[in-house]
Amino acid sequence: MIGANRTGDQLELVLLSHLHVDHVGDIDPIVKALFFHNRLAGFPRDPSQVLQFFGPNKAPANAPPPALRFPTTSRFIDAHFDAGTGIEAYLNDFARVIGHIPFNYAVQSIEHDNTLGVRTIYDQDGVVIKAVGVPHGPAPSLAFRVEYDGKSVVYSGDTTSLSANSNMIEIARDADLLIYDTAILDSTGLPFSQLHTTPTRIGEVARDAGVKHLVLSHITAITERTLDEVKRSIRQAGYRGRISVAKDLRVYNLDRKGRRRHHDDDD
Ligand SMILES: [Zn+2]
Structure with missing residues (x-):
C-alpha cells in the first residue's frame, strides 16, 4: 500500500498480488478507517484523492476451470464498493455523510x-x-x-x-x-x-x-x-x-543508512 503515512489516512495506492482471501481480507476495514475512523481521529482525507487498486486480470477463457473462478480485480472491487451494487455500498454513505468527501476509487486489472x-x-x-x-x-x-x-x-x-x-x-x-x-x-x-x-x-x-x-x-x-x-x-x-x-x-x-533498529x- 502506497502513500500511507503513519495513520494511513492519505493512502492512495493498493497493490493486490492476487485475490486469495488471506491477501485481500483487510481491504474493507482499511477503507472504512480511511473515510470514517481517521476523520473522527482528526485525520481527514484529502477530498481530491482517488483510492487506486491494482491487481490481476481474469485468466484467459481457455484456462483450467479453477483459474476461471477468480474474477478480474475490477469486478472484485466493484462487488465490494460500487455505490449501487457493492455489498459494502454503505461505505459510500460513510464517506459522503461523515467524511464529507466522495468515495472515489479506481481499479486497474493487470x-x-x-x-x-x-x-x-x-x-x-x-x-x-x-x-x-x-x-x-x-x-x-x-x-x-x-x-x-x-x-x-x-x-x-x-x-x-x-x-x-x-x-x-x-x-x-x-x-x-x-x-x-x-x-x-x-x-x-x-x-x-x-x-x-x-x-x-x-x-x-x-x-x-x-x-x-x-x-x-x-x-x-x-x-x-x-x-x-x-x-x-x-x-x-x-x-x-x-x-x-x-x-x-x-x-x-x-533511507537511514547505517541506522538499524x-x-x-x-x-
Ligand atoms: Zn495465495
Whole structure:
C-alpha cells in the first residue's frame, strides 16, 4: 500500500498480488478507517484523492476451470464498493455523510501472463511501480516492485517462483528489500509446493537477483516453528544478504543508512 503515512489516512495506492482471501481480507476495514475512523481521529482525507487498486486480470477463457473462478480485480472491487451494487455500498454513505468527501476509487486489472515480463504499471510523482506475472497454482498472480528516490521494494505475493523466464529474479534485481512468500519447507511437497516457494528457491532467487535485504513473510504454521531450518536452506542456496522475519507493524527505513533498529534485524 502506497502513500500511507503513519495513520494511513492519505493512502492512495493498493497493490493486490492476487485475490486469495488471506491477501485481500483487510481491504474493507482499511477503507472504512480511511473515510470514517481517521476523520473522527482528526485525520481527514484529502477530498481530491482517488483510492487506486491494482491487481490481476481474469485468466484467459481457455484456462483450467479453477483459474476461471477468480474474477478480474475490477469486478472484485466493484462487488465490494460500487455505490449501487457493492455489498459494502454503505461505505459510500460513510464517506459522503461523515467524511464529507466522495468515495472515489479506481481499479486497474493487470495482465498476468508469465511471458509478458516486467512492466511499469504506474509512474507518477517519482513513484514507479512495476509488475510481473508469477505462477501460484490456478490463481492469477502478480509480483510488484516499487521504486522511489533510488530505493526499491519488491513483494513476491504468493508464488512457486518456478518460472522458465525467471520472473521473480527479474523483478527483484538489485532490490533493497525483497518481501518473500515463506509458507513451506523444501520437504513440504504437494500440493503446497505447487503454490509457494521453497526456502532453497527463495535463496536462489535472492542470490541471483543480488537482493540486499530479504524479509520472510507469509509465515505459516509450517515455517513459524522451523525458521532456523528455513534460514539455513536460504544460506545454503548461496544468499549472503541480510535476512529478517516479517512481523505485523514492523517498519523498515530504507533511507537511514547505517541506522538499524535493533528489532528489525534478526538474522
Ligand atoms: Zn495465495
